[in-house]
Amino acid sequence: MKAWLFGDNIDTDVIAPGRYMKFGIDEIAQHCLEAVDLDFSRQVTKGDIIVAGRNFGCGSSREQAPAALKHLGIAALIAESFAGLFYRNALNLGLPALVCSSAKRIRNGDRISIDYARSEVFDLTSDERLPFEPIPAHLMEMVRDGGLLPHLEKRLARKERAS
Amino acid sequence: MMKQTLAQKLVARAAGRSTVAPGEIITCKVDLAMMHDSGGPRRVKPMLERLGAKVWDPSKVVVITDHYLPAYDEESRNIVRIARGWVREAGIENFYDAQGICHVVLPERGHLRPGMFVVGGDSHSPTGGAFGAYMFGVGATEMLGVLVTGEIWLKVPHTILMEFDRALQPGVSAKDMMLFLIGRFGLDGGQYQALEYRGTAIRRLPMQERMTLCNMTAELGGQTGLIASDAITKAFLASEVETWDSDAGASVLAHHRFNASEIAPQVAAPHSPANAKPVEQFRHVKPTLAYIGACTGAKLEDLRMASQILRSRKSKMRLLVAPASARDQKTAADEGTLQVLLDAGAELLPNACGICAGYGEHVLPEDMVAISSTARNFKGRMGAASSQVYLASPYTVAATAVAGRVCDPRELLQ
Numbered sequence: 001m002k003a004w005l006f007g008d009n010i011d012t013d014v015i016a017p018g019r020y021m022k023f024g025i026d027e028i029a030q031h032c033l034e035a036v037d038l039d040f041s042r043q044v045t046k047g048d049i050i051v052a053g054r055n056f057g058c059g060s061s062r063e064q065a066p067a068a069l070k071h072l073g074i075a076a077l078i079a080e081s082f083a084g085l086f087y088r089n090a091l092n093l094g095l096p097a098l099v100c101s102s103a104k105r106i107r108n109g110d111r112i113s114i115d116y117a118r119s120e121v122f123d124l125t126s127d128e129r130l131p132f133e134p135i136p137a138h139l140m141e142m143v144r145d146g147g148l149l150p151h152l153e154k155r156l157a158r159k160e161r162a163s
Numbered sequence: 164m165m166k167q168t169l170a171q172k173l174v175a176r177a178a179g180r181s182t183v184a185p186g187e188i189i190t191c192k193v194d195l196a197m198m199h200d201s202g203g204p205r206r207v208k209p210m211l212e213r214l215g216a217k218v219w220d221p222s223k224v225v226v227i228t229d230h231y232l233p234a235y236d237e238e239s240r241n242i243v244r245i246a247r248g249w250v251r252e253a254g255i256e257n258f259y260d261a262q263g264i265c266h267v268v269l270p271e272r273g274h275l276r277p278g279m280f281v282v283g284g285d286s287h288s289p290t291g292g293a294f295g296a297y298m299f300g301v302g303a304t305e306m307l308g309v310l311v312t313g314e315i316w317l318k319v320p321h322t323i324l325m326e327f328d329r330a331l332q333p334g335v336s337a338k339d340m341m342l343f344l345i346g347r348f349g350l351d352g353g354q355y356q357a358l359e360y361r362g363t364a365i366r367r368l369p370m371q372e373r374m375t376l377c378n379m380t381a382e383l384g385g386q387t388g389l390i391a392s393d394a395i396t397k398a399f400l401a402s403e404v405e406t407w408d409s410d411a412g413a414s415v416l417a418h419h420r421f422n423a424s425e426i427a428p429q430v431a432a433p434h435s436p437a438n439a440k441p442v443e444q445f446r447h448v449k450p451t452l453a454y455i456g457a458c459t460g461a462k463l464e465d466l467r468m469a470s471q472i473l474r475s476r477k478s479k480m481r482l483l484v485a486p487a488s489a490r491d492q493k494t495a496a497d498e499g500t501l502q503v504l505l506d507a508g509a510e511l512l513p514n515a516c517g518i519c520a521g522y523g524e525h526v527l528p529e530d531m532v533a534i535s536s537t538a539r540n541f542k543g544r545m546g547a548a549s550s551q552v553y554l555a556s557p558y559t560v561a562a563t564a565v566a567g568r569v570c571d572p573r574e575l576l577q
Binding site for chain 2: 017018035059060062089136148156
């Protein structure tokens with residue numbers, strides 16, 4: 001899985017531009033990050049990973065920002081820090097957002113794998129293991145279910161069976 | 164008993180606890196959930212249908228259309244149509260259609276009171292914290308969770324105290340205080356914790372100025388921005404309200420103190436609110452558009468500030484004004500404030516998010532340089548990626564319109 005490197009304070013207007021918000025996620029995703037990398041949406045492939053600096057996803061509450069990244073096949077987000085609202089939105093969509101203080105050691109294009117059991121990012125290109133802060137347990141369960149919607153679906157079905 | 168900050172008290176009440184500690188993960192009962200047309204019905208309706216679930220308590224939901232108004236094409240008409248249809252189906256009586264921007268309409272119609280725990284489907288939801296309520300923004304799926312369960316999880320925030328002593332100079336506003344803070348602490352200075360604003364300069368701010376401060380807590384990176392309730396809160400809400408405040412000596416993550424009288428008007432250069440510096444440094448900038456709009460910058464108080472500068476003067480550039488709510492516009496018209504703006508050459512736009520959110524027909528064309536009373540100047544947000552937006556207070560936007568270049572409003576105060 002290939003790393004796509006971005007800097008600090010990448011905002012939601014750059015991830016999901018406002019002028020496309022009236023459309024569905026297909027259209028929005030085509031313009032994802034185009035203001036900073038014109039070809040991103042065309043070149044990204046399923047399983048790739050976003051690596052960023054501080055405060056990734058700052059700005060709006062628009063869930064289409066993490067949704068567009070997920071739609072393009074991004075498997076996980078690694079950053080020095082995330083904007084709080086974006087962090088909640090990403091996990092709610094089942095897209096892992098991993099806080100890794102040494103994220104900037106990863107170079108653009110590095111091959112990456114993520115070891116959730118050990119809370120480590122493995123940079124296969126540099127042969128380096130970088131620790132990340134584990135996602136809180138109550139949220140990891142939701143992420144494993146695929147996000148809040150399937151998680152609620154499961155919970156409601158359980159409740160129905162019980163009654 | 165353990166001394167608690169205002170933030171701790173508010174979330175403890177919502178969690179049914181007497182005290183909470185920062186860092187704890189708790190579940191809170193939601194007193195009110197607010198949505199707008201963009202992140203609201205069009206997103207939650209299909210998810211509710213997929214779950215076969217109903218809204219937990221329709222009386223605790225408020226829907227306000229403000230993003231796709233006036234509808235200008237088929238997509239936007241459809242988004243607004245979904246909102247209108249869904250409130251009927253779901254039995255939501257608190258529906259404000261084309262009455263203005265949600266963060267301004269919500270308290271204006273009496274939905275916010277000190278002590279409440281509120282979620283809003285928009286990042287500027289911390290605005291509600293000005294009323295001594297815990298209010299923060301969530302995305303559409305998280306809103307779905309609230310609509311189904313009436314609850315939400317929260318990591319109890321630490322409090323960062325921003326204390327402003329003395330009083331602002333004439334011609335300097337809450338917007339300048341906030342741009343000053345963002346310039347100093349950055350877009351993540353709030354660390355997704357609770358920001359609490361206090362001190363004599365805060366106590367002196369009228370309610371809508373307090374709202375501006377809490378509103379841009381979003382750009383400072385806080386989860387919410389809070390101001391203790393007092394006589395000004397009570398007067399604005401025109402009813403008896405409880406007093407909610409931090410305990411003296413409650414432990415905080417940081418306590419910053421500023422002398423409000425030393426703050427100069429601020430301008431934030433493209434493309435980040437964190438590029439804020441004193442207005443003095445931008446005198447060479449010559450915008451061709453001045454915009455007074457948005458929940459951040461076009462409330463009644465904002466229009467009054469602009470009118471103080473524009474009275475008996477003419478704008479040298481295109482001046483667009485989109486009052487934040489229909490009610491604020493009516494008051495501005497009744498008291499003569501609106502006429503001052505129109506006489507100066509202002510063109511009036513609808514009571515909606517408009518250009519600030521990149522919607523509608525007035526979005527900025529290629530290479531346009533604008534000065535704006537809104538909250539964000541991220542690249543491409545208000546139109547073309549090549550447009551350049553300078554953020555400032557309504558005073559400074561008005562002064563710039565009159566001078567034809569960025570201007571310190573203190574030189575033009577009448």
